Amino acid sequence: MRIVWIFLFLIGLQVSAQEIQPGAERTDLYLSQLEGKTIGLVCNHTSTVGNVHLLDFLLAKELDVKRVFSPEHGFRGNADAGEVVTDQRDPKTGIEVVSLYGKNRKPEADQLSDLDVLIFDIQDVGVRFYTYISTMHYAMEACAENDKPIVIFDRPNPNGDYLAGPVLKPEFRSFVGMHPIPVVHGSTVGELARMINGEGWLENEIQCDLTVIPVANYTHTTSYSLPVKPSPNLPNDQSIRLYPSLCFFEATSASIGRGTYFPFQVIGYPNERMGDFQFTPESIEGMSKNPKQLGKVCYGLDLRNASSDEAFTLTYFLNFYQQFDDESEFLTRERWFNLLAGTDELLKEIRAGKKLETIEAGWQEELDQYQSVREKYLLYPDFN
Structure with a gap:
């Protein structure tokens, strides 16, 4: 009987060891680096460490979080698609929350001047027109322009197991599509941030000081069910x-x-x-x-x-x-x-x-070209 229990215990350890850990939960990789620094967060309701919001977690660690920047749908994730989100103060902590989905979509110089580092931690769904990655782009660009480092807490991509759709053309660049990537781009936010930086997609091809805290035990074929709905109308x-x-x-x-x-x-x-x-x-x-x-x-x-x-x-x-x-x-x-x-x-x-098969076949060359670029920035085993 004792042998059986030991066997079951070891199996449990193995399963536990293979559980996906988003970047925010890999605290040994970043907590010591944040001590003594003033911190800005680009985050929302999906930014959690276990069941605790990232802001609350960092404050409990007595770290100096100075300011929060919130994307579309707001800091608490309950604003409609396209609804203007205004600046406010978080009622729980009193910390200033600056909206990046209103009159301004990029952190301004004076909003970064008193920060030592900016952290981006938002759950994406791997689709080009989902605007959280546009917010990430502007955060990276602001950091590059103001000589501030940015740290991406990476999270799994629930649509990260394939590529599909037309690749964006420059004349159709907008907040719902800022990069020459397909509709389903197959990258985590960390991989995409590396791509944006490495391919010179920021304004004037500038580059930011970028660090990615990777997900543990993740591959692009890993099934991942989001613990928190990423926006009001994506409930499951x-x-x-x-x-x-x-x-x-x-x-x-x-x-x-x-x-x-x-x-x-x-x-x-x-x-x-x-x-x-x-x-x-x-x-x-x-x-x-x-x-x-x-x-x-x-x-x-x-x-x-x-x-x-x-x-x-x-x-x-x-x-x-x-x-x-x-x-x-x-x-x-x-x-x-x-x-x-x-x-x-x-x-x-x-x-x-034109028939569906003909339309899809017309995307393939551009998808192949994108894949060759994407491969340079992958952090996890791919689906190919």
């Missing part, structure tokens, strides 16, 4: 997996479930020809206050039980597009669609009636 693994495919509907009149408790898991429009499944968007505080098709019964698809392994696809978009005789009734924001796509070629191909 299914929504995160469907997000790159369904976000293109944001440029249309169709609903992808904002105003329900299953956003980014359904598609619908107020016409029965779209499908048998029904849902009615409503105003939900902390998720979506004024959703598309508010109060209207939408008919369409329920994807809540679709395969959790599903990768980016245009199938859903093309199927809906083809059901409208008048494109303008469906595609209501053409410029927004092109910014999300990172190119206007995709819409041209859709309008020309």
Whole structure:
């Protein structure tokens, strides 16, 4: 019996040793380096050490956190997509919180002048138009311009097991796409930060003093379920997996479930020809206050039980597009669609009636070129 218990104990140790540890939890790699320094944090509700918020954790260690910078959705993660977030003070600690999703998206020189180091720790989902990586870009750029080091606490990418979609063209650069990377870029924020620095993608090709605290026991084939929803309308693994495919509907009149408790898991429009499944968007505080098709019964698809392994696809978009005789009734924001796509070629191909396989084949050369760049900056075993 004792041998059995020892055997089970050793198995438990082995499993425990292989548990994923985000960079913020690898305290032995950074705590001693922060002693005696004034610290700024770019963080939000996903910035945790176990079950403790990073800000609270560092303060408990008697470290001097001077200022917090918050991204889209705010410090506590409850602002709508696109909602302006204002400066404030954290009610729990009294520390100044500077919004990077309002009038200013880059830390200003006077906001960095009294800091010794800036830490970025936000959970990303591995999709080009998810704006946390744009906030990271501007934080890196501000540090480079003001001679301040930046430390990235890396986290796993829940869509990090593949590459897909068109690569962004420079003329379509915006806050929902700042880098020449595909829709699904297959990198952690730490790897992407290394790429941004190494490829000279910051303004005037400047480079920042960059340190990445890596994730332990992670590979790009590792399945990872996020412990905290990264934004109000990505509540679970299914929504995160469907997000790159369904976000293109944001440029249309169709609903992808904002105003329900299953956003980014359904598609619908107020016409029965779209499908048998029904849902009615409503105003939900902390998720979506004024959703598309508010109060209207939408008919369409329920994807809540679709395969959790599903990768980016245009199938859903093309199927809906083809059901409208008048494109303008469906595609209501053409410029927004092109910014999300990172190119206007995709819409041209859709309008020309090209088949899905032909469209996807047209991305492959650029994806191969991107992969050759990406390989230089990988920190973890790849999926290839």
